[in-house]
Amino acid sequence: MSVRLRGTDSAIQIRWIPKYTTLERFLHWVHTATFIPLALTGFVLFAPFLESVAQGASGQHIRLIHRIAAVLFGGVPIIYTILQPRRMLMNLREFLSFSKYDLLWAKAAIPFYVLGRHHDMPPQPRFNTGERMTAVVMVLGTITFGITGLSMWFLKAAMPVFLFQLMVIIHDLMFIITFAMFMVHFYLAVIHPMMWQSLVSMRYGVVSESYAREHHAMWYYGEKRAKEMWEQRHAEGEH
């Protein structure tokens, strides 16, 4: 797919590479639109300084919103698995494959994202280390929220109190972890000046060729070629 910039006859041509299916983008937005209200309504019951919001009818509505959002949130992976099982498995497999390049990424990430130093950034597959970490945490989080949330919802009276208490603690702990991850993800995807294309890709499903080359070399060139290029660049850089 290529786009001709309007108003210019020649010059810039951008090649766009498809990254996400329509369903993936739609479900990702549903995920976003439910995670945020879930975090906010959950936080009301969690933080004592929001006591006045949690009281009486207002608190009752907040608990109801939390439940409705939770059902939609939990429905996302289920619908995805039913409609695009192969894509789901492919992504899951990619999320779970880590290598030594992820350690290099971790080292280079702060200079790269904070100071804009590109040189030490190792090649990354279709999802970079941070994205894969976020994805893994979100998958684990969804499973944990599902188990603990449904237990607290439906088994309040049936389960031993200690188990219920444990569910509350695990639910809250997972909230802290996923929320921290979400903030990093949100920052890099929406706010960070360098990452403007991530929002474009979540809207249109594509990234530009140059972006893919820069940020996802293993995906663009193939793993072998990307690694060779990295070794070469590194060898040159050290001399």
Place this chain on the structure above:
Amino acid sequence: MATRLAMFIDTSKCMACRGCQVACKQWNDLPAYKTENRGSYENPPSLNHYTYTRIRFNEYDDPERFQWLFLKEGCMHCTDAACVDVCPTGALKHGPYGIVTYERDLCNGCGYCSQFCPFGVPHLNVPSVAAGTPDLLGVTGDEESTSALAGLTGEAKSAKCTFCQDRTTNGLKPACVKTCPAGALDWGDRDEMIAKADARVQTLKSELGYPQANVYGKDQLGGLGRIYVLKAPAEAYGLPEDPKYPVMSTVWQKFLQPVGQIAFGATIVGAITAFFVARRNVNMEEVE
């Protein structure tokens, strides 16, 4: 805080007439409902949203004789009250005279109090087969009776004994104490109630032949608002000898809450700071 008041409960004088249960329902305007005969005089089968106090019937076969032990159940008004700590709305509070007060309007029905109370006292107004609470949806006369969808929506209110907070904070005795015909109940300064209980235990031990008699409630959970005179060990009454403040409440309140709030704030501040640093350092001409 002003004087701490407490309820004195002498189980050796209780005859299980359950006048206290009736007086409680009358004063607190709680509806009655049908129960099944379970082969016991004990009724209803457990404390619930409409029953703040109840006489529990315990059969105790000690080496010397068979005893029928009657325990007046209800909120213990603990000094270290987990329900107050976990309540996210402030509906449950430490009120005057050491009473754990309850403000129904503020309650949002989350049910944490019912799950963190070491004595299992607060109950929501939703039917619960497992907790032995009968189906109360048919109860009439309760304006706030929950809808049939309550199990899904979570619509609920909690309830528990408040030592008749509207009476006791105005210098009256709780309704149950006022009505008790056996003289098993009393209400007053906590130290006086403890002294009275100690004296009664002495009498039970030395004169009436109850060597296992003891006082319950003096030190448990920082001191309870109920001072019991027991004829037998606490376990025989179904009371925990040494009730524990739930560990999970401590983990939640003292660790997770501060950590979560700091994390919530820190990530937001961090993202904003990182944005300005990145905007200053990143050369946008190189950005693909």
